[in-house]
Amino acid sequence: MSMSTSNARRERQRGEARRSILDAAEALVVERGVEGFSMRRLAARCGYTLPTIYHHFGDKPRLLEALLDARFRELVEVLVGVTASDDASRDLRGMLAAVVEFGFDNPSHYQLLVSALQEGNEPPAAEEARALFEAPILALLADGRLRAPDVEVGVQVIWSFIHGLISLRTSRADWDWHPQLIDTALDGILGGVVIQSPARPAEIRS
Amino acid sequence: MSMSTSNARRERQRGEARRSILDAAEALVVERGVEGFSMRRLAARCGYTLPTIYHHFGDKPRLLEALLDARFRELVEVLVGVTASDDASRDLRGMLAAVVEFGFDNPSHYQLLVSALQEGNEPPAAEEARALFEAPILALLADGRLRAPDVEVGVQVIWSFIHGLISLRTSRADWDWHPQLIDTALDGILGGVVIQSPARPAEIRS
DNA sequence: CCAGATGCTATAGCACCGTTAAAGCTATAT
DNA sequence: ATATAGCTTTAACGGTGCTATAGCATCTGG
Numbered sequence: 001m002s003m004s005t006s007n008a009r010r011e012r013q014r015g016e017a018r019r020s021i022l023d024a025a026e027a028l029v030v031e032r033g034v035e036g037f038s039m040r041r042l043a044a045r046c047g048y049t050l051p052t053i054y055h056h057f058g059d060k061p062r063l064l065e066a067l068l069d070a071r072f073r074e075l076v077e078v079l080v081g082v083t084a085s086d087d088a089s090r091d092l093r094g095m096l097a098a099v100v101e102f103g104f105d106n107p108s109h110y111q112l113l114v115s116a117l118q119e120g121n122e123p124p125a126a127e128e129a130r131a132l133f134e135a136p137i138l139a140l141l142a143d144g145r146l147r148a149p150d151v152e153v154g155v156q157v158i159w160s161f162i163h164g165l166i167s168l169r170t171s172r173a174d175w176d177w178h179p180q181l182i183d184t185a186l187d188g189i190l191g192g193v194v195i196q197s198p199a200r201p202a203e204i205r206s
Numbered sequence: 207m208s209m210s211t212s213n214a215r216r217e218r219q220r221g222e223a224r225r226s227i228l229d230a231a232e233a234l235v236v237e238r239g240v241e242g243f244s245m246r247r248l249a250a251r252c253g254y255t256l257p258t259i260y261h262h263f264g265d266k267p268r269l270l271e272a273l274l275d276a277r278f279r280e281l282v283e284v285l286v287g288v289t290a291s292d293d294a295s296r297d298l299r300g301m302l303a304a305v306v307e308f309g310f311d312n313p314s315h316y317q318l319l320v321s322a323l324q325e326g327n328e329p330p331a332a333e334e335a336r337a338l339f340e341a342p343i344l345a346l347l348a349d350g351r352l353r354a355p356d357v358e359v360g361v362q363v364i365w366s367f368i369h370g371l372i373s374l375r376t377s378r379a380d381w382d383w384h385p386q387l388i389d390t391a392l393d394g395i396l397g398g399v400v401i402q403s404p405a406r407p408a409e410i411r412s
Numbered sequence: 413c414c415a416g417a418t419g420c421t422a423t424a425g426c427a428c429c430g431t432t433a434a435a436g437c438t439a440t441a442t
Numbered sequence: 443a444t445a446t447a448g449c450t451t452t453a454a455c456g457g458t459g460c461t462a463t464a465g466c467a468t469c470t471g472g
Contacts, residue, residue: 118377153384157391164370171324178359192398
């Protein structure tokens with residue numbers, strides 16, 4: 001009987017430790033950048049010692065994965081919120097715009113994602129986010145409006161494009177990126193991969 | 207008089223050391239990958255000790271930059287060889303295909319480029335390669351066939367796309383990349399950014 | 413021909429990194 | 443009260459990029 005309460009207490013304490021470590025890691029990454037992050041600095045900052053962090057997260061990649069997963073889960077929520085229209089092309093564009101905006105707003109996290117990818121890891125939420133493209137792309141393919149042999153290639157091409165845009169933008173912030181870049185890029189990829197809907201009975205045009 | 211010969215001898219020896227170090231570095235990177243490369247391993251492999259390498263290259267980033275620069279200079283030569291046609295769109299596609307092929311054939315070097323970019327460095331030859339896109343893009347813009355406000359945005363968009371394609375492909379080799387990916391991707395970016403030439407007097411069509 | 417300057421190389425060490433074995437400690441369960 | 447389980451710490455290992463210092467040739471000016 002008293003076991004459940006104590007277990008709850010334990011788990012709460014455990015969760016507290018995890019969260020305060022993750023919070024410190026988040027702050028450290030945002031503050032000193034990807035390269036300025038180290039387990040030792042994190043230990044010094046969050047008040048726990050190194051083995052404690054390792055006890056809770058096991059590994060540096062796993063800790064970063066948890067960090068990225070938390071942030072990318074917000075992106076997933078935004079993305080599922082986008083899918084509401086009856087025009088798959090519009091949905092897709094909304095999703096892509098959301099991802100690009102997310103990447104531009106969280107450059108450190110996206111650089112972290114690039115590093116993780118290079119080491120062979122990918123936070124589940126990032127994979128989920130990418131998988132969400134499948135829905136509108138599948139719809140476009142069903143309507144014969146996709147210039148790609150199948151869904152997977154469509155997803156790969158579009159995700160590659162978005163990834164390159166964000167990754168280059170976040171890693172080379174010193175270049176003078178034209179403010180019209182995002183629109184031009186989105187117009188480009190949509191114009192190239194999506195066959196614009198043929199003449200139809202006029203729908204609502206804003 | 208004897209000075210010039212001795213100077214030449216010195217420079218030759220200096221060049222020999224540099225080249226043998228670079229050769230070992232090249233082999234090491236190709237063999238053990240980006241993460242398996244370290245200055246100490248390089249020292250053990252090339253026969254020279256650490257301070258010697260640092261004497262010749264000063265820095266790890268600078269050494270890698272020299273390594274990348276050598277390889278990317280080959281790409282530049284291929285690219286300048288492409289620019290010969292009278293159809294700027296064809297030229298651009300040839301260049302992009304060459305870059306993608308180069309990236310897929312040299313995954314370690316491209317991953318190295320990604321790392322360098324993230325640290326804020328870029329080998330001159332890579333910059334040159336990117337700059338070579340300007341010529342056909344400028345031509346397309348002059349003909350009113352470019353869906354971009356200016357050349358710079360066009361270059362940024364196209365380079366982002368290519369970069370994302372190669373970077374994702376080289377860092378996640380385990381994914382099952384459809385063989386038709388490259389063609390689909392090139393068709394996509396060209397179809398989106400380049401306005402296909404309007405009806406004209408029929409030219410040679412292969 | 414010889415002293416001195418020049419430049420390449422090696423020894424040894426710095427501070428940092430990710431990671432972990434071993435022991436200590438505290439709070440719960442019996 | 444004792445044992446058990448889990449969180450935390452001390453201390454260390456091997457690795458990293460990098461460098462101050464010294465040794466060693468070689469070439470140069472006298």
